[in-house]
Amino acid sequence: MARTATAPGAPTTRLGKAAVEFDDRLIVAAPLRRTLNKVFPDHWSFLLGEIALYSFVILLLSGTYLTFFFDASMREVVYEGSYAPLRGVEMSAAYDSTLQMSFDVRGGLFMRQLHHWAALLFVASIVMHLLRIFFTGAFRRPRESNWLIGVVMLVLALLMGVTGYTLPDDLLSGTGLRIISAILLSIPVIGTWAHFAVFNGDFVGEQIIGRFYIAHVLLFPAILLALIAVHLLVLVKQKHTQFPGPGRTEHNVVGNRLFPAFAGKATGLLFVVFGVCAALGGLVQINPVWLWGPYNPAQVSSASQPDWYIMFLDGSTRIFPPWDINLPGDYTIPALFWPTVVVAGAMFTVLALYPMIERKLTGDTASHHLLQRPRDVPVRTSLGAMALTFYVWLLLAGGNDVIADKFNISLNAMTWVGRIGVIILPPIAYAVTYRICLGLQMHDREVLEHGIETGVIRRLPSGEFIEVHQPLGPVDEHGHGQLAYGGAPVPKRMNHVGGARRAIRGFFTPIEEPSQVELEQRAEGRGLATAESERELTSSGRPSDGGRPSDGGRPSDGGRPQEPRD
């Protein structure tokens, strides 16, 4: 290695030498450089998936901590811990250890609540990430496989949630478990067999908490972890999608390199997500199991709701009509089967197959790396709004007893509102969304054709008042803009095209000299003020005015507004 040190360009610092030693052994310089140079598009909506990833990391950390204290056993014990109201009560070891970790482990309650909040955030960010992917068309070829993996991960996240909140074996989670048992029983033909396989017999048995525990801490997280790895590998391999914009094509990614800009932001986000979960975990009480008491099949509390991500199934179950189907031979398909197994199964199947369905219907089999604005794909956007309305409506129906109680409405009326709403609201959402999409599209076209409304009212020599429009680009002899719509946001305000000078920096007091900024802006040709001196606006630039406006200029000409000419 002595020769290395004397070669030209060889590192002279200790750190540099150590790096060479390291690379001599592992040959990581090239892949490292490739990673550091990877370009990430810069848009806030790309961070939703990251939030999901970070909450999963938090879940792994806090969950591992909780396993040190949790006893996944249904053995009956008598509580002797420090929470006085339950002392001497018979309960399962699972509930007992949950109370122990809440009251007798230093910081245990904090960790338990942190875990629960992170779980809620995990599912929520997955759903938001999914909506972003859906509405921007990021699932299109070649990303169908990652969409599919994502849907599977969502289902796993829900299963993680259900098995997780069942573990404490309190009255609320036990009630949920009873409903899970009933759902299993409702499956035609194999229902009772499936139930006996899962519960090792009739409800409730002595196995179920232990089985849910191993599924919750090993099976599901392991599968999830593997799928996350595949999800990210495919993402890196296929590179990010991006919104259309200047210089962005189907064959490139425009944005920041991983190091240092993107890494800084992403790490910052990790800490913020952790901070938010920690603050919620300490400050906002969640699932106070000691108030519910141990599970007892003969007891239930009113307003029994599951965590938010399962509430849509609770809602569909509440509003489904009492329709058992009796088959010849005295076989029955229970009413419960439809709003739970069938609704959930159908929803996730349609969701998983959506990229294939859309490809079939539109015949669009090309690869896409540029995203679409939701308004430009009104049918998909409206379908999404419809599905979302259906989902949110079911979710609200899951809390219909609470709504009835708080707003003093008849419970039966709430049930009927739920039943009618779930049928008529989604089509209404479809129609309204479709009109909104078309309206937004038309407005984009109008601005491209006629220019931005400046808000400047002029009086013509004839006495007519007109509003001056600012063309965005060159116009033809009728005063119509000639820019085509490119799928990117169209500037709608003068400020978007540099109509105003930039704000002077400083929060409480300016830290720049205003006059200096003014001069700087004049030099750059930005801001309305620069054009003020030579300007004389007399026409709206609309064709109705005889099409006399300017020959225009692109925003890239420094965004300098064009003066309509006389």
Added chain:
Amino acid sequence: MSARDTRPGSTGGADTPGPLHGGPDDDYTPEQLAAMRREELDLLGARYDGVEVLHVEPGPEPGSALEKRAVRQVGTAFTLAGVFAFLFVVVYVGSGWFLPDWHWEITERGWSALFTPMLGLFMGLAMTMVGVGLVLYTKKLLPHETAVQDKHDGSHFDRVTAGATLVGGYHNSGLGRRKLITRSLLFMGGGLGLMLLMPLGGLIKNPNKGDPLGTTSWAEGVRLLRDDGTPIRPGDQEPGSLETVFPAVPGGNRQADAATMLIRLRPEQVDALRPREGHADFAYGEYVAYSKICTHAGCPVSLYEQETSRILCPCHQSQFDVTQGAKPVFGPATRALPQLPIGVDDEGFFIARSDYIEAVGPTYWNRERI
């Protein structure tokens, strides 16, 4: 001594790398690289990764007011993060040592009630301030560059050559011709797969053996007990009231399907009483007993509104009319709550006259058959 030997990864000495070792090291000699500035090297490497830096907006001028201000902000954020982290440690370690005890008592409103909120507050603030500092750093102090990276479509060359290797291997194996091997492999795979799945059979239990879903601990002569284990006589209950009762067997009050509601009807309810077919004599005077387990999803139906004679299940709002044999009158439930035939034993306590004559709890596929 040649320059090649100094390349990272080479072993040096006489054992020289083969001709396939090539790559950028052949394009740029160490001397050439040594003559380049760091910025140039950065952009050169980026170009090899398909990245072009289009535009760099430099960070604030070193020494400018803008920079000083940004540095102050970032420094404050990191310092605050450290302060809050230490506060977390102090609260965590100090409680019960030089601070009051953290163990919470239900009556207490002091330090122990604030212990968990303080942990959350300080950890939350510490973590968030780290994040805020990093974001401020990136936004205010780093140069903002716009880079563009090429996306590569699949390469035809790679496909053809990879395909050739794969097909070549398959061809050499002769599996296409040697049918006995492919068939025996398929047979072996099926067998092995089945074999490895078999242990899951340990999970299977026959739900129809002994009819566990259709029977409960209730039987002829079994007393009705309250949750505390005391028996009930007619007259113990007020008219219009409901009591949850359990079979007088060991662990009866913990069984999932045995919980029963004993209801004493008011006189006007007795007049309106219309039992279901075949249940005419199941009541005892003005007393009726129905299963507490909802026939919809198995929750305990607990909310009894005696004005309307309705029992409401709080899980999915099924409603049952106790004067009509507890048949469902609203909500998703399809079947009446099973009725328990009751009587009174020699000592004057309530007893069951038999088990329920139908399965209690949620409906299932072959419920009507057993």
